[in-house]
Each structure stands twice: as structure tokens, then as C-alpha cells.
Amino acid sequence: MLNFTYSNKTIIHFGDKQIAKLTKAIDKKRKVLLAYGGGSIKNNGIYQQICDALKEHNVVEFSGIEPNPSYETTMKAVELVKEQGVDFILAVGGGSVIDGCKFIAAAAKFEGEPWDILAKNAPVKSAVPIGVVLTLPATGSESNSYAVVSKLATKDKFAFGSPYVHPEFAILDPMVMSTLPERQLTNGIVDAFVHVMEQYLTFNVNGKVQDRFSEGLLLTLIEEGPKVFNEVNDDVRANVMWSATMALNGLIGSGVPQDWATHGIGHEITALYGLDHAQTLAIILPRMMWEMRTEKQDKLIQYASRVWDINEGSNEERIKLAIEKTEQFFQAVKMKTRFSEYQLGEEVVDTLITQLERHGQTAMGEAQAVTLERSKTIIANSL
Template sequence: MQFSFHNPTRIHFGQNQIAQITREIPSSAKVLVLYGGGSIKQNGVYDQVTQALSRHKWGEFAGIEPNPSVETLDRAVAMVREQGFDYLLAVGGGSVIDGTKYVAAAARYEGYGWDILEGKHRVREALPLGAILTLPATGSESNAASVITRTATHEKRSFYAPAVHPKFAVLDPSVMRTLPERQLKNGIVDAFVHVCEQYLSHNDQALVQDGYAEVLLRNLKQLAEQYDQHETPQWRENLMWTANQALSGLIGAGVPHDWATHGIGHELTAQFNLDHAQTLAVVLPALLRELQPQKESKLRQMGKNVFGLSGEALAERTIEAIEALFQSLGVKTRLSEYAINRNDIVTQVVPALADHGTLPMGEQRNVDLACCEAILLRAV
């Protein structure tokens, strides 16, 4: 192992912690609050934010979509520049926080913000930002990654820049009470696959990272099995903290990452507007079967240490257990269940993967176009 690890986000976890933003954001800052469709005005979060910012100068930008679009976010960038906002506060789930990271970076760049996603501009500075998490899933509230969609061209791309790491994050599990069940179930799947992307590679004897990853996977398995308790404070608290730790950087430090499931899934979202977690639940089992020989050791380890399996055909039975976990939440695991067929794969998804310059993928950089097509056809 060889790595440098630093997570600069200060986390305030628990009920009534939104008040902490009063002290976190400098009193001299002019704050832009960014959020999504307005649910925060129904669950009490907006009122708490308003109270906490009562001594600050602030404005708001609403309408950041799931799979945030650069077209929407560029309007926020223009607003920041025109009105002189110098601190951003994201209030929402991963999409709002990812979008706010883009705004923070693009507002300090004189060119077209999409250059950041295409790798034409390396982000070295950004506006400071904080986050109030309302939907646990992505871990975006304490990492430096962002995924953005360009609707006009059906592209979904990501960037990573330490400059957009949130300065602080508020995680209040009580705000999850009003979330639709679909979003809660998607959150479990999303966090589970985040762990898998950092764990299901090859066995490199990283005992701390593997052990912690297995704890997180067992947590998510238990939360799925105990979904009937999702209205209890304990269930909400454990999902919110587990989802955060799944992508805070610790379990991925010094170990090989895959991320091909996400890369392929992004194209499915861009082409067919599926939920992010829906694409992950479809792609991961197919990818694991296609790449089973190179992932055999870790699949067997996962089967033993996460699902309590033993005996013959352990790797395949582990993949079956992952599928069953997703299905137990009502999340589909086949593209055909979304009316996506082999012709759609060949004529839409494969050409998009070829055009967007993200290949090859995977921890061994061997997930090329042919491999992607094979994975997708398995998933039909």
C-alpha cells in the first residue's frame, strides 16, 4: 500500500445539526443556497436553513434535477457571477451536491464549464461550499467527485478535484422521514455498489480497507433485510452514515478501484433516463459474471465474509446473492425489465461508449468496447 489520505470535510451528524451552518459559514460571506425540486420546503429543512442564515446575505437557486444537467447549472454559474456570491450551500442529495461542485468550479473558470468534464480544464480553485444532506446514497457530501449530464448530447461525465471538497456537511437523519421509498431503496443499492467498486478487484491483502468495506456491505445487507424498520431513527441513522463512509475515501485508499459499473451505468442513464441506482443494479451482476475469472478471489471472500456462504461455486453464488439483495428491494436487475433490448444496446449504448472517450475501464484497464458490449448483452 502506498497512499496519501486527507478528508477535510467537517461532519455534523444528528438531529438539529443544521443550525451549525451559522458558525461554519463566515458571517461576511454572500451565500447562494442551491437545491432541487422544492421538497426541502415541505420537510422543514428550508425553514431551518433560513433561520441559520438569518444574519447572512444569501440568495437561492432551485431546480437542480436528478442527474444534474450542465444546462441548468450554467444558469447558477451566471447567477453567481452576476450577483457576487462567494460561498455555496448545497441542500439536497447527491445530485444537488454534485451540481453545486460544478458551479463552484465553473464560476472560477473563464471558459465553458463543460471543459471541466471533458478534461480540457483542470480545476485548481473553486468557490467554498458546504452541504446539507437530505438523501443518503452517493457520499458526495464529503468527497471531491461530481457527475454531471449534458442533456443536449446525452452525455454523463464526471470530474474529481480536491478544490470542490465540501468544507462541512450536515447529516441529519431525521430529514429522511419524508423521502419516497424508491429513493431510500436506491440509496441502499447506490452505496452497496460504491463499496463494491473499491472492494471487488483483486486480493491485495489490505486488511483495514477490506475489513471496513465488508462491515459496510454487511450493514447495507442488514438494512435491506430490515427495510420494514425504515421509519425508525436507528435505521435512518445507520443508512446515512454507512452511505457516507462508502465513498468518503477511506476504504479506497491504497487499493485498486474498478468503476466500470458506474461508467457503463452512466451511459444507460444518459440514453434512457434510468435512475443511477437502477443502472448499477443491472450492470454489476452482469459485469461480475463477465469478469469472474479476474475477480474470483474477492468474490469468494465477499461470499464468505458478507453473505456467510461456503462450499462449491462460491463466486457465482455470491453474484446471485447480490442480485437477490437488489431484487428484495424491488430494484430490477435486467435491462429487459425496463424495455431495453439487444438492438438498443448495439445501436445506442455501444456507440455512445465508443464516442465518449472513457475506455478502457476497470481496475486492470481491460474493460474495452467489446467487453462493455458483452456485459450489456448479459444484462438484457
């Protein structure tokens, strides 16, 4: 096992009717920015629950944070935060709104050009404190220190992280899933699954707790994910939501190497072709697993056995079957797994490789083994 430092300060309020806890979770002395996306929270009752909980608080609103939150939009909120003297940001949404709010929180306190936080890894030295009401289980952003923000003008998509933007609290009420569009449920389940895989499917350092926890999350998503579309009940929603949070709150990745090469390629697909984040991961992951089958053999065999109960055949046969099962799981939660299903063809290969090169993504993964050449093979195999 590798050395690590782990902490997670987010206070999780999980379950039915937890939104009412906002009243005490945010100090009444604070001026609150209530930030959200396209306004669906006004139709599903969440907005009203929040207004009820914050009726004695001083609140200003900012709406319109889009999927793949943009620098352009979030900078408008930064102005509002400064103008109004906001000293607490309540992000109400999924990963995009939360990530956008993390950037707003850091940019509002940043001296200099905030774009440098994203493009140049300029250090964040303070931020407006953040709380979250999660409306879409997927990214884990509600209890981690990371965010991804895009610049529309240049089609760049960058990540940043800072303990200062780690949410103080997160309210997770699984009932919010009951009004989500099918596409968002699909995205959330696949996103969480691939987050686990990025931390699990690496070279083996004998981190037995981390491996078992990762496998537990994968098994839960495999068992419960497809039910979200058919035999959904409170426990199904709760299990999916808690899995997605645990998938990327730092715990399962502590003390083990991490990969993130599938995300590396996926981010470029979203930036160039506008596919949803999870859609890109479902296209790339199966071919990434196959391309890296030699380096990752031990863990792939373990994955085949413990997650899919595949215990017979040659190593290559087991790995192949485990990858097929993975792709079938994506399909079972109504996700496409090929470029061609989005009317994208051979032209993507060179375009994506050029973009990866431009962003210096020439040696991705836990062992820096995903070269441009191997990325090209992976992308070409995913058409």
C-alpha cells in the same frame, strides 16, 4: 497494499437537529447561495430549518437543480453567483444537487469555457467554497472531491474532481430520510452498495483494513437497507446514512486498486435512456461480477464467505451463489435488476457499445480488462 495519499477535510455534523449548526458553520460575512432541487425541502421542514439557522446571513436562492444535474441548468446558477458576488455555496439535497453545486463552484471561478472542466479535464485552480445539508444518503458527494454533470444537448455525462470543490462541512441528519419517496431510498442504498463494490471487488493487494471496512459497510447495508421500508427507526436511518457517506469519502479506496467499470456502463445507460443512476448499477453489477469471475476470483470467494457466509461448494458455485444473493439484496430494497423491467430490449446493446466507444471506454476496470467485447456480453446478459 499500494502507496496512497489520503485526506478528507469535510467536517461532519451527524445526527438529530444538526441543521441548526449552519448558523456558526458559515461565516456571516459571506454571501450565500442556497441551492436546491425541485422544492421538496419546502414540504418536509428542511427549508424552514435552514432559513431559521441562516436568518442573519445574506442569502440568495437558486432552485431547480435536476436529477443528473445538467450543464445547462448549472450554468444559470454560475451567472447568478457572478452577478451577486456569492462567496459561499450551500448545497441542500442529494448527490445531484451537491454535484451540480461543485460544478457551479468551479465554473464560477474558471477562466475559459467551463464545459472544458468536464469534457477536457481542464484543471480547476480555484472554486467558491461549499457546504452541504444532505437530504438523501447515496453518493458520498457530501464529503468527497468528485461530481458528475450531464449535457442535455448532446446526452453526454462526464465526471470531474478537484480538492477545491471538496465540501468544507456536511450536515447529516438521518431524520431527513423519513419523508423521502421509496424510489430515492432504494436508489441511495444501491448506489452506496455499488460504490463499495467498485473499490473492494478488485484484484487482491492484501489491504486488510480496507477489505474489512468495505465488508463492514456491505454488511451494514444488507442488514439495515431492507428495514428502511418496514421496521425503520432512528438507528436504521443513521446506519444507512453513515454507510453511504463512508462508502465514497476516499477512505476504503485508499491503498487499493479501484474498478468503476459498472459505473462506466451505467453512466451511458442514464445518458441514453434516462434511468436513475442506481437503477443502472443494479442492472450491470451482477453480470459484471460474473463476466470478471476469473480475474476477480480471490476477492469474489472472500466476498462470498465474509459477506454472505458462503463457505461450501466449488469456487464457481460459491461465486454464482454470492452474485444471486447480491441481486436478491437489490430486490429486497425494491430495486429492479434487468433492462426488460424498464421496457428496454436488445436494441440497447449496440447503442450502448457505440456510446462507450465514442467516449473511449474500451478498457475499463482496475486491470483495463473490460473491453468493448466484454461490455457487450455484460449488457447482453443483463437484458
